[in-house]
Amino acid sequence: MTTSELPDLKLLQLFDLLYDVRSVTRAAEQLGQSQPTVSIWLGRLREHLQDPLFVRTPGGMTPTPQADALIGPCREILESLRRFSAWEISFDPATAKRRFRICMTDASHITLLPRMLAHVRAQAPGIRLEAARIDGNTERALESGEADLAIGHVPWLGSGMYQQQLYMQDWVCLANPGHPRVRARLTLKQYRSEGHVIIAAGTGAQLLEQALLREDIERDVVLELPGMLGLGSIIKSTDLIATLPRNIGETLARVNDIAVHSCPFPVDKFAVRQHWHAKYHHEAGNRWLRSVVADLFSSRG
Incomplete structure (x- = not known):
């Protein structure tokens, strides 16, 4: 027929x-x-x-x-x-059984994920969240539906993506509150002469590197870490300095009781956005997830 x-x-x-x-x-x-x-x-x-x-x-x-x-x-x-x-309106977070995968940095694991998880557990107890890395596979994962969202500074994502700005990030420096040479404020001279711990990965790291190049600053890197794990305790127990986006810097400072200083030289701010593929722009579950992220974080920074 x-x-x-x-x-x-x-x-x-x-x-x-x-x-x-x-x-x-x-x-x-x-x-x-x-x-x-x-x-x-x-x-x-x-x-x-x-x-x-x-x-x-x-x-x-x-x-x-x-x-x-x-x-x-x-x-x-x-x-x-x-x-x-009725497909567009069929997603009921209170009764839905579904997994959402969100690509994010490990900094977001500390700053965003706990709040998001608390909200989802309260409003959608059958939803499972899965955090994935932002890497060269992120664009393909969003297109295929393997991942639902990417949250961060990801300017290299290609066409076919929607995005929504959540908040702006500037930069801060962390130091031991009992640092023998850094007291009320961190000067540019101190920044140049002190030892540093750096994070190898991070979606805004390139902006920091560009600023260091612009200001002709060569840091004395004592320790390089692959991520944020252990960074707070290292700062608290040494005289090393770390330069980080404000959200993760202030969160680590609060948890570890360490000092936050203004960055002594200008570094470009960057926008943290949520990104999703056009194929899933109207999909009800994806729309719900995006609304949760926007409600929780769009007024930050």
Whole structure:
């Protein structure tokens, strides 16, 4: 059967309704059509299915055995179409069972993920969150649906992506509050002469490197870490200095009781955004997740 031979949706709706009401007149009223129009539709359906479907009796329009056999499949088709048309509003966070994968830096594991997790556990107990790295695979993962969102400074993501700015980030320096040479403020001279701990990865790291180059600052790097794990305790137990985006810097300072200083030279600010692929722009679950992120973090910074 070709597409042109498929019955119109209105004919299936008539069949479903007429099977219940057993009256062409009542079916026409409920469909908002004239009785002659509904009679014409019924004639088309009879011709298409090569069966009378309904015969007149004292008790009304009585279905034939063929109609009895077809009403189940007809209603399955109509229910499938209803589910199809309601797809956009079908996501209920209170009852949904689903995994969302979010690409983010390990700094976001500390600054964003705990708050997001608390909200999701309270509002959507059946949702499982999975944090993934931002790397060269992120764009492909968003396009394929393997990942739902990427949160961070990811200017290299290609076309086909939507984005929403959450907040701006500037830069701060962390130091031991009992540092023997850094007291009330960190000067540029001290920054040049002190030892540093640096993080190898980070979505804004390139901006810091550009600023160091611009200001002709060559840091004395004593320790390089692959991520944020252990950074707070290292700063607290040494005289090393770390330069970080404000959110992660202030969070580590609060947790580890270490000092936050203004960065003594200008570093370009950057926007933290959430990114998603255009294929999933209208998908109900993705829309819900994006609204959660925006509600929680768009006023920060």
